[in-house]
Amino acid sequence: MDKNNERECNEDLIRERRKCNFNIEELTNIVDGGKARTARRREIQRLLINDPEFLDEIPQDYMSHEDRYSNELRKSAHLMQKLADQESGHDIHQDIGALTGILKDGNPLMVHLSMFIPAILGQANSEQQEKWLGRSLRNEIIGTYAQTELGHGTFVRGLETRATYDPTVEEFVLHTPTITATKWWPGGLGKTCNYCVVMAQLYTQGRCYGPHPFIVQLRDEETHRSLPGITLGEIGPRLGLNSNDNGFLKFENHRIPRTNMLMKHSQVLKDGTYVKPLHNKLSYGTMMLVRVGIVGACSRSLQYAVTIATRYSAVRHQSEIVPGQPEPQILDYQTQQYKVIPQIASVFALIFSARSLSKIQSSVTAKLKDGNTDLLPELHSLSSGLKALSSSDASWGVEVCRLACGGHGYLASSNLPRTYTGTTCAITYEGENTVLLLQVARYLIKSYRSIGKETGASSVSYLADQTSLASSSSSFSNKALVQAFKLSALSLVAEAEARLQKLCDMGQEFYHAWNYCSVLLLKCAEAHTRYYICEKYEQTVDSLKASEGVKNVLQSLCRLYLIYHITLTHGDFLKCGALTPRNIAVLEGEMCDLLAVLRPQAVSIVDAFDIPDELLGSTLGCWDGNVYQRLYDEALKSPLNKTDVPDAYYKYLLPLMKSSL
Ligand SMILES: CCCCCCCCCC/C=C\CCCCCCCCCC(=O)SCCNC(=O)CCNC(=O)[C@H](O)C(C)(C)COP(=O)(O)OP(=O)(O)OC[C@H]1O[C@@H](n2cnc3c(N)ncnc32)[C@H](O)[C@@H]1OP(=O)(O)O
Numbered sequence: 040m041d042k043n044n045e046r047e048c049n050e051d052l053i054r055e056r057r058k059c060n061f062n063i064e065e066l067t068n069i070v071d072g073g074k075a076r077t078a079r080r081r082e083i084q085r086l087l088i089n090d091p092e093f094l095d096e097i098p099q100d101y102m103s104h105e106d107r108y109s110n111e112l113r114k115s116a117h118l119m120q121k122l123a124d125q126e127s128g129h130d131i132h133q134d135i136g137a138l139t140g141i142l143k144d145g146n147p148l149m150v151h152l153s154m155f156i157p158a159i160l161g162q163a164n165s166e167q168q169e170k171w172l173g174r175s176l177r178n179e180i181i182g183t184y185a186q187t188e189l190g191h192g193t194f195v196r197g198l199e200t201r202a203t204y205d206p207t208v209e210e211f212v213l214h215t216p217t218i219t220a221t222k223w224w225p226g227g228l229g230k231t232c233n234y235c236v237v238m239a240q241l242y243t244q245g246r247c248y249g250p251h252p253f254i255v256q257l258r259d260e261e262t263h264r265s266l267p268g269i270t271l272g273e274i275g276p277r278l279g280l281n282s283n284d285n286g287f288l289k290f291e292n293h294r295i296p297r298t299n300m301l302m303k304h305s306q307v308l309k310d311g312t313y314v315k316p317l318h319n320k321l322s323y324g325t326m327m328l329v330r331v332g333i334v335g336a337c338s339r340s341l342q343y344a345v346t347i348a349t350r351y352s353a354v355r356h357q358s359e360i361v362p363g364q365p366e367p368q369i370l371d372y373q374t375q376q377y378k379v380i381p382q383i384a385s386v387f388a389l390i391f392s393a394r395s396l397s398k399i400q401s402s403v404t405a406k407l408k409d410g411n412t413d414l415l416p417e418l419h420s421l422s423s424g425l426k427a428l429s430s431s432d433a434s435w436g437v438e439v440c441r442l443a444c445g446g447h448g449y450l451a452s453s454n455l456p457r458t459y460t461g462t463t464c465a466i467t468y469e470g471e472n473t474v475l476l477l478q479v480a481r482y483l484i485k486s487y488r489s490i491g492k493e494t495g496a497s498s499v500s501y502l503a504d505q506t507s508l509a510s511s512s513s514s515f516s517n518k519a520l521v522q523a524f525k526l527s528a529l530s531l532v533a534e535a536e537a538r539l540q541k542l543c544d545m546g547q548e549f550y551h552a553w554n555y556c557s558v559l560l561l562k563c564a565e566a567h568t569r570y571y572i573c574e575k576y577e578q579t580v581d582s583l584k585a586s587e588g589v590k591n592v593l594q595s596l597c598r599l600y601l602i603y604h605i606t607l608t609h610g611d612f613l614k615c616g617a618l619t620p621r622n623i624a625v626l627e628g629e630m631c632d633l634l635a636v637l638r639p640q641a642v643s644i645v646d647a648f649d650i651p652d653e654l655l656g657s658t659l660g661c662w663d664g665n666v667y668q669r670l671y672d673e674a675l676k677s678p679l680n681k682t683d684v685p686d687a688y689y690k691y692l693l694p695l696m697k698s699s700l
Pocket residue numbers: 132135149150152153154156157160184186187192193194195196226320321323324326327328329332333336415416419467468469470471474475478481482485
């Protein structure tokens with residue numbers, strides 16, 4: 040679609056775009072992380088969208104379960120081949136964001152890329168990397184990450200799969216002792232992978248040392264048949280991601296060489312001696328890495344949904360604001376603005392915190408190379424909190440966008456249902472959100488109790504700052520609002536700690552007291568993580584070197600985000616005295632003003648996300664706004680429309696209708 044050709048465009052969208060008061064390209068560069076990254080993303084996307092191999096013969100929703108898998112595998116394999124063929128040597132992990140939308144409903148190689156390769160990088164020693172990394176990067180072997188079992192997903196220490204070392208032949212014996220020990224869920228495990236990283240309880244010299252990673256060949260490299268001692272299959276249809284062939288796996292005393300235990304952090308020597316790691320959670324490193332990646336992935340899902348909802352809201356007319364006047368664009372309703380525009384603001388919040396988290400991750404990884412694990416707990420807490428809030432915010436945001444599109448948002452062709460199912464899974468996988476937030480709370484309480492001791496952990500240093508905020512002011516800068524988030528988090532942590540202590544003083548065991556306070560602890564973790572997001576948002580926008588137009592837009596979005604979240608949890612701000620009821624009322628009024636300020640820019644801001652129509656895949660969200668014709672054309676693709684009278688009529692309806700005669 041030629042974006043300069045207004046003649047092909049819906050008139051409302053033309054008018055919206057004429058209101059733009061900032062440089063769209065500049066904002067696109069900020070979203071991508073710089074001009075060079077924008078250019079690179081566009082180059083990759085051009086390469087993909089001009090390739091007919093990525094087209095589906097029929098819409099995916101009309102395909103059988105098997106065809107859907109096969110079609111996505113075809114496209115995934117083509118994608119890997121294509122990127123490997125590029126002379127510039129694209130790094131698929133760096134460029135993963137550019138690929139969003141090209142593969143639909145998950146893809147069978149997703150966990151190979153996002154977990155199997157990272158597990159080899161993070162858990163294998165240099166000889167092991169020599170053996171498996173190149174092969175997996177070249178896709179000569181395809182793997183997954185098999186940790187979760189039928190009986191245990193969250194509680195990794197409770198895994199039942201055993202890897203028992205046999206020093207006589209220097210092998211591990213992998214065994215699934217019970218039905219609940221069956222590996223269950225790993226993406227690509229069902230039919231695609233021939234290797235996997237298995238997390239199993241390590242037994243050596245008669246002792247259990249807890250879950251450790253092992254690399255295991257599952258299928259013959261020539262025939263792709265599953266190897267003796269291994270039972271494999273797919274677990275059946277899911278809410279979404281149905282081309283991902285999530286699988287099950289059982290071992291029957293299956294033997295692997297000792298050297299298949301991934302030994303970067305801990306080792307089992309030939310005689311069976313266990314050598315422990317620098318930190319006993321280093322074997323959880325793959326999960327932590329992916330949690331960081333999920334924050335960025337969630338921001339991309341939300342960009343897709345909000346682009347669709349915003350453009351549609353500009354094109355759609357309904358009802359009346361002024362009696363007797365023409366039907367307004369639904370984006371003119373304040374309630375519609377309240378649905379859509381905070382989601383735009385949320386996209387930037389997630390982008391900026393994902394970047395900040397990535398930086399922290401890089402510096403922790405660098406320190407780990409020197410044997411320093413001091414900041415691992417902080418990274419675990421931050422990555423857990425941000426994975427949890429980004430996935431729940433994005434899932435809720437996508438659902439709000441779907442609701443904002445009324446009935447048409449319920450149609451598969453809007454691409455909102457699939458965007459939702461492809462986002463909400465992140466609430467559960469890679470650590471269920473409640474569980475991860477309780478890990479954050481554990482870190483907060485521990486940090487609060489160690490105030491005064493130097494830990495070097497900057498994200499919790501505020502817990503030592505007991506100075507309260509003057510709450511009488513009626514005008515709050517963004518910085519002051521961020522301070523209010525800080526006070527709210529701090530006071531929730533203090534309250535939870537006091538409650539825990541009181542219960543313990545009354546004679547309760549700590550773990551019972553913990554469970555008894557866990558709703559409050561969850562709130563602490565959410566407030567702490569929200570404060571982190573708000574602080575990064577404010578700091579990033581404040582320090583941004585940008586033109587006035589772009590800066591103004593981002594400042595308004597940041598302020599909207601701060602106020603929106605204050606109003607959602609205003610009780611916490613009132614309770615701790617960070618804000619008064621009067622302050623909240625003033626902020627609520629200001630939020631409506633901000634919606635009005637941002638409303639004329641909304642279409643241009645989502646245009647800056649720069650998502651090509653071919654990847655957006657939505658009848659409602661296309662650049663040209665030609666919504667109704669697209670909806671009609673898509674409807675005609677329904678197989679039921681192949682005939683005027685379907686066979687089922689003669690089989691079932693006709694007999695029913697005639698039975699009473
Ligand atoms: C070229 C390659 C480049 C590489 C780039 C890769 C980029 C990847 C990008 C990806 C992008 C997008 C991804 C989108 C697709 C993703 C697809 C993913 C599919 C889903 C896969 C899965 O779901 S895999 C399975 C995941 N499972 C889980 O997450 C299980 C959750 N449970 C746990 O993590 C743990 O059980 C627990 C943390 C909840 C508890 O653990 P445990 O019982 O062992 O803990 P304890 O109670 O004994 O102790 C708690 C103490 O341990 C500390 N702790 C816990 N975890 C860690 C950690 N990871 N690091 C550091 N410390 C940790 C915790 O703080 C406690 O400490 P103390 O309080 O001091 O005791």
